[in-house]
Amino acid sequence: MIALVDCNNFYVSCERLFCPSLEGKPVVVLSNNDGCVIARSDEAKAIGIEMGAPAFMMDRLLTENKVAVFSSNYTLYGSLSDRVVKTLQAFVENLEVYSIDEAFLDLTTMVYEDFTELASTLRQTVKSNVGIPVTVGIAKTKTLAKMANRYAKKHMKAAGVFYMDTDDKVKQVLSLTGVGDVWGVGKQYEKLLIRNGFKTALDLVNAPEEWIRKNMSVVGQRLLTELKGIPCIEMEETAAIKKAICTARSFGELLSSKEDVRQATANQASRCAEKLRKQKSCCKLIQVFLQTNVHRQQDKQYFRSINLDLPVATNSSAELIFYAMKGLDRIYKEGYNFKKSGVLVTNLVPENELQMSMFDKRDREKDKRLMGALDKVNFRFGKDLVRFAVQGYSEKWKLRQARLSPCYTTRLEDLLTIKD
DNA sequence: TCTGGGGTCCTAGGACCC
């Protein structure tokens, strides 16, 4: 059996944890740059605030209903997510952290009469240790555990747990689950399936395999197998080494000066380099891209990206910034209002398996020591204390985060004060 | 004024090789 533990309205629950007065009231959390709604409390869902809705279009609805609005605070959510994972780890040997608010637990070695009991214990322990409400779904495969979890959220709110033990139960839940609500079926496949007469997950299980294979590739085939109760999506206990790393941001305001765009892009390259060093990888290829705001019809539009092959794989901020700037020079065009830029590094190799070049003039050992020192200082004294000149200090490209909550759990001066 | 960011996997088609 596999359990899926999912935090309820996670970002909202994190904000509420340190603001208990928001319990029972509508709360939403916005995406980076305060763009769209990405988390909603049940009360916010009830008044019709849609997931992904642009915040400015929701303005009236938000004010009229006195909705509490937060900018996203990933430092806080990440830290609480770690606590949830630590709590769960005490119960099982194998666990896969699937996302910031979900984990799959491998229960295959555990013997229980009824897993419902275990599920309830998990739920209560997380609530009392961390303070975050979770829902637990248990079934034979990951896909079914997801479905059980969704079912619990919808129909068994009070208990918050659902163990899909018998075939009858599985069948019943399948018949109550719309095909678009199956994990792995997105908008496009949902349309296709419904067009062909498959409305519920039960219809999908009974679909001819060849048809699925032909129209949804092996991905669909795997999904079908999982729905039939045969596991074929493995548990991944150790975080996979990333094959690509991307840092991309919309700017706080539209940029039309090259210097501002350079600063933003240099910072993105530097972030990519940090992420590379963190997973002990080097990249062989760097991509830089730049674009205007597609939603502004009054503006001329421009989108370009460029790939640069690196002579020797690297994770040095200095070198990546150098190539990012080189790429930017080639694609930057005057006379546009730019909205977003990004740096993507790929063709990653482990940092201790580098293919050196005979003509390489760079002192890579020195680079490595320098980056090590830089990471240490920045870790200790806060992000980006030490930086390269081209990263600059302009505020223009920075994210809008008008309603950011304090980092209650990771910054001393942000500790919650109970009483002055 | 204001519409997120960071990933994965799969497939088809072209270039190229022997």
Added chain:
DNA sequence: TCTGGGGTCCTAGGACCC
């Protein structure tokens, strides 16, 4: 009229996830 076959690598595009 006849015009190989098998393989790899790369890229772009499309689907999905949170």
